[in-house]
Amino acid sequence: MPTYKDEKTGSWYCKFYYTDWTGKKKQKLKRGFKLQRDAKDWERLFLEQFANAPDITFRTLCQKYKNFKENRVRPSTLQSQLNTIELHMLPYFDRKVIAEITPADIVDWQNHLLKKGFTAAYTRQINATLGMLFKFAVDYLGLARNPVKSKICKPAPKKVDFWTPEEYKCFSDAIRDNIELFTAFEILFYTGMRKGELLALTPGDIDFQEKKITINKTLAYVDGKYTIQPPKTPKSNRIIDIPQFLLDEIKDYMAKIYGMDPDDRLFSRSRVWLGEALTRVCKKIDLRPIRVHDLRHSHASLLINLGANPLMIAERLGHDDVKMTMNTYSHLFQSHREEIIEKLEKIKF
Known part of the structure; x- marks a missing residue:
């Protein structure tokens, strides 16, 4: 992943070729990075958007899931899922390669989530959203297995409140x-x-x-x-x-x-x-x-x-x-x- 330094500004930029969804080869140029590492990370994440393989990062998986769901579920449903991903999953998995995330990693994440003291219903909802993400990766990106195997906690007894x-x-x-x-x-x-x-x-x-x-x-x-x-x-x-x-x-x-x-x-x-x-x-x-x-x-x-x-x-x-x-x-x-x-x-x- 070649990156270059702009001698005039002292910042870094990346310049590379990629193949778009139509099969055409195109050039991409992105300037203004303070660090060489940031330029390389941006190029890698950009190229992952066009990859259809399980060696992408969790963040890229989330973007692909969003693109897939945009015209398939209600906007409010997708927004709720994206908020859940942003709050409870990206801080933990972010740049991890999805093919390298194991059931043991999921259990560690579940333990981390359980410590936050959310209700059983909300905790189960968060866990189900993670399961849907990896199911998408199995169904469409060639991931070998879904690492979200166990339920995170038992459902709480349903409580129905009402007025007479x-x-x-x-x-x-x-x-x-x-x-x-x-x-x-x-x-x-x-x-x-x-x-x-x-x-x-x-x-x-x-x-x-x-x-x-x-x-x-x-x-x-x-x-x-x-x-x-x-x-x-x-x-x-x-x-x-x-x-x-x-x-x-x-x-x-x-x-x-x-x-x-x-x-x-x-x-x-x-x-x-x-x-x-x-x-x-x-x-x-x-x-x-x-x-x-x-x-x-x-x-x-x-x-x-x-x-x-x-x-x-x-x-x-x-x-x-x-x-x-x-x-x-x-x-x-x-x-x-x-x-x-x-x-x-x-x-x-």
Whole structure:
């Protein structure tokens, strides 16, 4: 890797030929390096971008993974993965050649990660992202094996927090004078939609005749700006039936907004708006606070108490399958066992 010193400036530069993706041979020149070593490192990393072999560095693997995923996953999903890589993997592996990273190296990294005291769910998510990186290298770059062999820790027991209808009424009564906030939380509690789905809603998504709301997009924060993108999963594209009282509340709210077009967002707010309001109001009225996402659990609990079956709840929440619904809310269904036995006793004749 030849590098050269610029006698006029005292800095270093590299000048070399490479073959691009079309097969054409091209020359590359890069100036302004303080050290010869920096010039050589830059040339090596540049050439690795065009390599399709497992003798590349971990940093180059990450760049290739990013290029591969850019048009295959939602921008917010990719951004989350890249943030995880930047924070928890590059500081540890960075310039290591991926073919030389062993399962023992992965275990050392896992031990290093476990010492940070993250939740089990977040720790497992980080480990899974590393596994996906090496799986990509196996599938597309000729890496012989994926060194991420063991799970990093056991999953923590799922904890579902929610408000009862009585608790939610205390909260909604406290915000009734703020029609924008009141309407937003009414939609969340009585539909179970996600926060991003709510914030992406437009008047055109609401069918007042058929009493339905169509969910086909979500508001995400990517690269420092808000963007509208497809929902979390294909099953998240759904149509939700809603009660008349909720339609009336939405209609009253829309009537107070001048010049709203069918494609305008109903709630032109940031993703932190709801959480900040919830925390503030709960503190004011001395109500047990929950997360905004827990309103989905509150809605599911409401449906279960009303006798809804798991399939209906899965479709309404946009779960990929009923198994996810049962894994999350099985303990709530179990609370109805005694009621079922009582009903069985009554039908005996």
